[in-house]
Amino acid sequence: xxxxxxxxxxxxxxxxxxxxxxxxxxxxxxxxxxxxxxxxxxxxxxxxxxxxxxxxxxxxxxxxxxxxxxxxxxxxxxxxxxxxxxxxxxxxxxxxxxxxxxxxxxxxxxxxxxxxxxxxxxxxxxxxxxxxxxxxxxxxxxxxxxxxxxxxxxxxxxxxxxxxxxxxxxxxxxxxxxxxxxxxxxxxxxxxxxxxxxxxxxxxxxxxxxxxxxxxxxxxxxxxxxxxxxxxxxxxxxxxxxxxxxxxxxxxxxxxxxxxxxxxxxxxxxxxxxxxxxxxxxxxxxxxxxxxxxxxxxxxxxxxxxxxxxxxxxxxxxxxxxxxxxxxxxxxxxxx
Amino acid sequence: xxxxxxxxxxxxxxxxxxxxxxxxxxxxxxxxxxxxxxxxxxxxxxxxxxxxxxxxxxxxxxxxxxxxxxxxxxxxxxxxxxxxxxxxxxxxxxxxxxxxxxxxxxxxxxxxxxxxxxxxxxxxxxxxxxxxxxxxxxxxxxxxxxxxxxxxxxxxxxxxxxxxxxxxxxxxxxxxxxxxxxxxxxxxxxxxxxxxxxxxxxxxxxxxxxxxxxxxxxxxxxxxxxxxxxxxxxxxxxxxxxxxxxxxxxxxxxxxxxxxxxxxxxxxxxxxxxxxxxxxxxxxxxxxxxxxxxxxxxxxxxxxxxxxxxxxxxxxxxxxxxxxxxxxxxxxxxxx
Numbered sequence: 001x002x003x004x005x006x007x008x009x010x011x012x013x014x015x016x017x018x019x020x021x022x023x024x025x026x027x028x029x030x031x032x033x034x035x036x037x038x039x040x041x042x043x044x045x046x047x048x049x050x051x052x053x054x055x056x057x058x059x060x061x062x063x064x065x066x067x068x069x070x071x072x073x074x075x076x077x078x079x080x081x082x083x084x085x086x087x088x089x090x091x092x093x094x095x096x097x098x099x100x101x102x103x104x105x106x107x108x109x110x111x112x113x114x115x116x117x118x119x120x121x122x123x124x125x126x127x128x129x130x131x132x133x134x135x136x137x138x139x140x141x142x143x144x145x146x147x148x149x150x151x152x153x154x155x156x157x158x159x160x161x162x163x164x165x166x167x168x169x170x171x172x173x174x175x176x177x178x179x180x181x182x183x184x185x186x187x188x189x190x191x192x193x194x195x196x197x198x199x200x201x202x203x204x205x206x207x208x209x210x211x212x213x214x215x216x217x218x219x220x221x222x223x224x225x226x227x228x229x230x231x232x233x234x235x236x237x238x239x240x241x242x243x244x245x246x247x248x249x250x251x252x253x254x255x256x257x258x259x260x261x262x263x264x265x266x267x268x269x270x271x272x273x274x275x276x277x278x279x280x281x282x283x284x285x286x287x288x289x290x291x292x293x294x295x296x297x298x299x300x301x302x303x304x305x306x307x308x309x310x311x312x313x314x315x316x317x318x319x320x321x322x323x324x325x326x327x328x329x330x331x332x333x334x335x336x
Numbered sequence: 337x338x339x340x341x342x343x344x345x346x347x348x349x350x351x352x353x354x355x356x357x358x359x360x361x362x363x364x365x366x367x368x369x370x371x372x373x374x375x376x377x378x379x380x381x382x383x384x385x386x387x388x389x390x391x392x393x394x395x396x397x398x399x400x401x402x403x404x405x406x407x408x409x410x411x412x413x414x415x416x417x418x419x420x421x422x423x424x425x426x427x428x429x430x431x432x433x434x435x436x437x438x439x440x441x442x443x444x445x446x447x448x449x450x451x452x453x454x455x456x457x458x459x460x461x462x463x464x465x466x467x468x469x470x471x472x473x474x475x476x477x478x479x480x481x482x483x484x485x486x487x488x489x490x491x492x493x494x495x496x497x498x499x500x501x502x503x504x505x506x507x508x509x510x511x512x513x514x515x516x517x518x519x520x521x522x523x524x525x526x527x528x529x530x531x532x533x534x535x536x537x538x539x540x541x542x543x544x545x546x547x548x549x550x551x552x553x554x555x556x557x558x559x560x561x562x563x564x565x566x567x568x569x570x571x572x573x574x575x576x577x578x579x580x581x582x583x584x585x586x587x588x589x590x591x592x593x594x595x596x597x598x599x600x601x602x603x604x605x606x607x608x609x610x611x612x613x614x615x616x617x618x619x620x621x622x623x624x625x626x627x628x629x630x631x632x633x634x635x636x637x638x639x640x641x642x643x644x645x646x647x648x649x650x651x652x653x654x655x656x657x658x659x660x661x662x663x664x665x666x667x668x669x670x671x672x
Contacts, residue, residue, distance in 0.1 A: 003464045004415075008439060010465040051657050079340075080525060087651065088424040090444045094528055094649035098662045103344060103525035105452060106649070108426045108442035116441060120456070127463035128339045129346040147653075189416060189439035192430060313430035313442070315423065317483075321387050326434045 006221025008214075009188045016125040017181040018118075018334070019132075019173045020073075022066035023291030024059050025283075026141070026167030032268045037291040038168070039066050045142060045167050053087060056140035056169075057096030059283070060085070063171035063290070064097065064136050071173045078102045078173070079130035082117035085138050085282055086110060086165075087147060088315075092138055102134065110311030111207075111236050112190070113137040114170060114286040115330035118307075121174040122184040122332075131175060138169035139281025148200065148316055161202040163238045163280035166267060170286025172294070182297045186333040188218040192313065194326040200312075200319045204241025204264075204277055207310035210327035211237060212248035215308060218331050219254060226254050230302045233293060234329075235285030235309035236264035238278030263288035285309040297336045304335045342557025344550075345524045352461040353517040354454075354670070355468075355509045356409075358402035359627030360395050361619075362477070362503030368604045373627040374504070375402050381478065381503055389423060392476035392505075393432030395619070396421070399507035399626070400433065400472050407509045414438045414509070415466035418453035421474050421618050422446060422501075423483060424651075428474055438470065446647030447543075447572050448526070449473040450506060450622040451666035454643075457510040458520040458668075467511060474505035475617025484536065484652055497538040499574045499616035502603060506622025508630070518633045522669040524554040528649065530662040536648075536655045540577025540600075540613055543646040546663035547573060548584035551644060554667050555590060562590050566638045569629060570665075571621030571645035572600035574614030599624035621645040633672045640671045 003010050025038040026045045035041075040062055047058040060083065068075060081100065083093040084107035093106060109116035117135035124130040142152055144165040150156040174184070193213050197206035211234055219225065226232065226249075237245055242262045249256050263285045264278035289307060296302045310329040319325075339346050361374040362381045371377075376398055383394040396419065404411060417436065419429040420443035429442060445452035453471035460466040478488055480501040486492040510520070529549050533542035547570055555561065562568065562585075573581055578598045585592050599621045600614035625643060632638045646665040655661075 012465075053653060053657065054659075084444060086425075088653060089422075089446065089649065089651035091649070091651045091654050094662050094664075095654065095659065098528035098530055101527045104528050104664060105456065105525060106444035108420060108444040110425065120441065123463045123465055124459055126465065127459045129348075129459055129462065189441060191437045192434035192440050194434055313425065313427070315425035315427045317389060317424060318427050318431065321389065323390075323431065326430050328430075328440060 008217040009186060009221035011186050012122050012126050012184055014126050015183050016122040016174050017177050017183045018294060019175045019177055019181055020067045020071035021172045021290040021294045022063050022070060023287040024063045024169045025287050029166060029168055029267060032273060034267055034292050052140055052142035053091055056092035056138050056143050059169035060092055060096035060136050060138045063169035064134055067171040067173045075100045075102055078132050078134050080105055080124060081134040081136060082107050082120045083136040084108050084113040086144055109328060110313050111280060111282050111285060112309040112311030112328055112330050113282045114289060115307060115309035115332050118172060118184060118332050119187045119189060119330055125174055133174045134171060136171040137282040137286045139165050139283035141165045141167045144281060158276055159201045160276055161240050162276045163203055163264060163278050164275035165281040166279045166284035166287060168283035168287035170290035172290060180336060182294055182334050182336045184332055185335045188214055188331040190214040190328040190330050192326045192328050194324050196324045198324045202240060203280055203312050204238040205244055206312050206325040207327045208237055208241040208244035209248060211245050211308055211310045211329040214329040214331050216252045226256055229304055229306050232260045232306045234262045236280040237262045237310060238264045240277050307332045307334060344553040345522060345557035347522050348458050348462050348520055350462050351519050352458040352510050353513050353519045354630060355511045355513055355517055356403045356407035357508045357626040357630045358399050358406060359623040360399045360505045361623050365502060365504050365603060368609060370603055370628050388476055388478035389427055392428035392474050392479050395505035396428055396432035396472050396474045399505035400470055403507040403509045411436045411438055414468050414470050416441055416460060417470040417472060418443050418456045419472040420444050420449040422480055445664060446649055447616060447618050447621060448645040448647030448664055448666045449618045450625060451643060451645035451668050454508060454520060454668050455523045455525060455666055461510055469510045470507060472507040473618040473622045475501050475619035477501045477503045480617060494612055495537045496612055497576050498612045499539055499600060499614050500611035501617040502615045502620035502623060504619035504623035506626035508626060516672060518630055518670050518672045520668055521671045524550055524667040526550040526664040526666050528662045528664050530660055532660045534660045538576060539616055539648050540574040541580055542648050542661040543663045544573055544577040544580035545584060546665040547581050547644055547646045550665040550667050552588045562592055565640055565642050568592060568596045568642045570598045572616040573598045573646060574600045576613050643668045643670060
């Protein structure tokens with residue numbers, strides 16, 4: 001089959017493009033190094049809603065609305081939405097996006113959801129059953145913290161390997177256009193990898209082996225090398241995970257140190273903002289992709305990149321039952 | 337675009353086929369009217385595991401293994417798995433399927449997940465980036481009950497509209513074949529509909545409007561009528577939801593009473609098995625599809641059907657916060 005290269009990598013012949021993108025972030029993110037990049041800041045992280053979960057829904061709603069507006073489209077022009085988030089039963093997506101009344105396909109890839117949604121959107125365009133798709137995801141520090149860890153009021157001490165869940169959302173509209181726009185050229189869907197890590201305060205260590213597996217699969221399948229890319233971005237490995245990724249890739253003959261960036265290390269000033277090992281969450285990769293990476297491509301600063309978002313597929317139930325954390329990473333090649 | 341008929345319906349020109357299918361069920365399901373239909377019964381609903389969640393993972397693992405075996409395939413032949421379930425962060429899928437080491441794309445459509453996975457699989461085949469895809473989903477009475485409602489030990493009284501979550505899983509392998517096999521010909525992806533129902537013990541009432549919306553969209557788009565199908569199956573509307581579906585469709589000029597069946601009403605003997613309004617859960621639609629509907633098609637008893645699986649996209653958090661229940665229904669047309 002011509003669309004496949006090797007076992008895990010495939011090509012999009014129809015050149016699905018990212019027609020528009022938007023990033024929405026919270027107050028802490030606005031104070032970080034990318035503060036100026038986001039399309040909208042909600043300075044009230046509760047967005048005047050009754051709960052953190054409903055606030056997170058507002059982030060998704062705003063991100064999709066902005067992407068639709070930027071593409072000079074209307075909601076009814078969209079054939080499908082691919083969306084998901086970290087909350088139980090992905091409620092920030094379903095409640096946030098229900099009023100758009102667009103055919104909806106919920107995705108669950110934990111923090112890899114932005115890459116997964118882009119892949120699903122691109123596959124759908126490639127199949128011809130859709131011409132315009134929305135991809136949306138979000139996370140929220142307050143809703144994630146109380147679901148996965150402790151009530152905020154508890155004020156629990158954070159370990160050095162802990163990461164800070166980004167309050168933010170990102171949204172892309174995928175479709176076809178004659179004008180230049182970032183194009184999804186290839187992708188590699190990850191396999192679940194459980195490296196035996198059980199510490200849910202060390203997501204970077206849990207997810208790094210999955211990122212290494214998907215990246216090495218892709219490089220081996222495609223015959224590309226690390227230096228063929230202007231930059232290789234991971235989603236939220238943070239400081240600990242990035243370091244493990246370098247070691248694991250080095251063992252496979254790939255030296256990443258020169259042109260790798262992790263969205264979780266870009267979004268905050270680790271020292272000044274006291275976020276320990278960096279940022280995390282679906283909204284981390286999504287808001288950095290839509291607020292920083294894609295705008296840099298549109299401005300000609302980056303021509304060819306890899307976007308690898310990683311996800312930890314455990315729940316607080318599986319952690320309480322003593323299970324280790326199965327992880328996944330999905331890779332998207334974007335060129336302009 | 338030729339693959340689209342109307343606003344919401346699309347056609348698969350490449351004729352993706354359901355090459356094999358398998359259903360796995362628990363002891364209560366084995367005692368129901370379809371008891372003889374399932375490929376495998378786990379008489380111990382805990383499958384010798386340490387928790388209900390891990391047991392549910394075993395159901396998925398077994399369902400996929402059986403479908404792969406029936407297709408005379410190997411795990412490494414599969415390009416992708418589309419899977420999901422009801423548990424927080426879809427852990428029965430991620431833990432159940434991780435050892436297959438097949439590229440994995442987690443789906444979340446609550447009890448509509450089987451239809452959603454079939455649609456995603458068919459779109460992927462249609463796009464040419466995959467040639468063989470697995471679709472898997474499950475539910476488990478014990479893991480669902482304690483997550484959504486009460487601890488089992490509490491012995492809570494159930495209301496008359498309550499449904500019984502099916503302990504079971506279903507799996508399909510989608511691909512291409514020259515020999516006759518059930519073929520996914522068209523599909524209609526649902527839009528989220530929130531009809532304002534807040535009673536999480538009355539899922540049928542919450543989901544029926546979404547089922548009616550998707551079915552009426554499809555009939556309107558395609559120009560088909562109810563009687564063009566040998567049977568129209570819904571996933572788990574139960575007694576209450578089926579009745580509401582009839583009323584809502586009647587208002588749109590479609591009389592469903594003659595050839596509609598609900599998987600939730602087929603799987604149990606409502607009176608004898610004390611399941612109140614019927615069965616429910618991702619595993620309900622999936623196990624009835626793979627244990628009863630597809631075998632009936634393979635045997636020539638049904639030639640052309642609609643499979644409409646419905647999902648309630650709330651969580652216990654959104655219910656506790658007093659929100660109503662947004663629902664969705666995805667429709668798949670299957671012909672042989």
